[in-house]
């Protein structure tokens with residue numbers, strides 16, 4: 001088996017040698033899915049995984065815009081249309097200076113499996129730009145978003161490709177992007193998700209990724225007759241996913257000890273309660289401040305500059321910031337401090353070494369493509385509501401989200417339960433996500 005996996009990874013490396021994040025994501029899938037393919041005649045010998053690692057289409061384009069001082073700025077825009085076997089391409093847009101082909105291809109590849117796991121009819125895609133929204137005025141953000149959509153519009157559509165938010169793209173950016181799409185296309189369609197409530201958005205979409213990550217962790221804890229009640233929880237990030245993961249942990253009786261941004265983390269040993277979280281939401285979403293400003297309001301807490309929060313002893317860790325933010329040493333620190341559960345809110349936040357350490361220690365570990373699928377699932381629900389020209393209530397959407405997360409958990413058990421009873425959620429998510437897409441690709445022939 002090892003030689004089949006190595007031969008496959010060698011081929012992928014030949015074509016994508018300078019894309020480390022993409023290769024990392026492919027390796028994780030190949031290690032679990034290739035042994036399954038070999039055992040199942042319907043998939044074997046059809047180069048199905050080789051087809052899946054090749055994007056159906058890659059679009060890159062120039063984005064020119066004028067900043068507040070009148071200077072012309074040039075950025076690069078991307079959309080990776082990875083796989084449309086089970087539905088229109090679907091996945092977020094990331095605006096961050098580190099955005100490149102490798103990062104977007106890893107995100108698009110993961111998105112294919114994640115979207116399949118939701119059981120909703122969505123293919124996988126991802127896009128974005130190396131534009132840095134930090135420190136930009138609202139007007140600059142608007143001009144950039146309009147310029148970006150000025151090109152992207154010709155490649156997307158509500159039945160073709162439906163982008164949404166990701167790092168650096170929230171409600172404000174989706175609004176500007178939607179405005180330009182509507183103007184150019186002269187049509188009001190559900191071409192983006194994460195829209196505002198008065199113009200086609202869905203209740204619970206802002207909360208969905210963070211809530212879903214905690215719902216998934218709760219299902220994992222349930223397999224060991226445990227729950228969030230009284231648990232110490234370390235959360236990284238302080239953006240959309242981290243904020244709502246923290247909110248749900250508090251609602252379920254857990255104690256949130258940390259939040260972070262790319263400059264460092266805050267540690268509040270008394271716990272970040274609803275009141276304090278409200279302060280963080282305003283600080284981050286409206287004032288667009290930095291997490292260290294938490295100390296101005298809550299001086300009994302601590303700020304640790306330039307570090308991630310994994311050194312703080314906890315029962316549960318929720319990495320909700322970015323890829324590869326939790327490495328093997330961090331994993332060992334978490335384990336030594338008694339951590340029993342890790343549920344990824346971010347995409348691929350744990351390195352391969354970290355995942356191996358979690359598996360070796362037999363703790364509960366959920367990969368992002370399963371545990372953070374609540375965001376895109378609720379985007380799928382937003383698409384449905386747009387098609388029906390109807391809005392479900394908050395309670396209805398939350399219930400559907402809970403059901404979808406519970407179904408994903410069941411699928412992981414179906415494909416990931418080992419002989420000793422341990423659930424390998426990585427294997428379970430990869431195989432369950434693969435089967436639906438592969439079946440559709442086989443049915444549609446070589447296209």
Ligand SMILES: NC(=O)C1=CN([C@@H]2O[C@H](COP(=O)(O)OP(=O)(O)OC[C@H]3O[C@@H](n4cnc5c(N)ncnc54)[C@H](OP(=O)(O)O)[C@@H]3O)[C@@H](O)[C@H]2O)C=CC1
Pocket residue numbers: 165166167168169170209237238239240241242260261262263320321322323325345346347372373375376
């Ligand atoms: N939004 C969604 O619905 C979904 C998001 N995700 C994933 O969740 C993660 C967070 O996304 P989201 O909350 O939406 O994004 P936001 O832009 O709202 O927040 C991102 C957070 O992560 C921090 N961060 C970003 N880059 C780094 C870095 N290199 N090192 C340390 N911290 C960093 C940011 O800090 P700073 O402000 O300093 O940059 C910020 O606190 C991403 O991995 C994303 O792909 C997954 C599924 C759906």
Ligand SMILES: O=C(O)CCC(=O)C(=O)O
Pocket residue numbers: 090091092093111114162163164165166193347372373375376377379
């Ligand atoms: O809601 C969406 O379409 C995208 C969410 C996303 O980008 C992700 O799941 O990583």
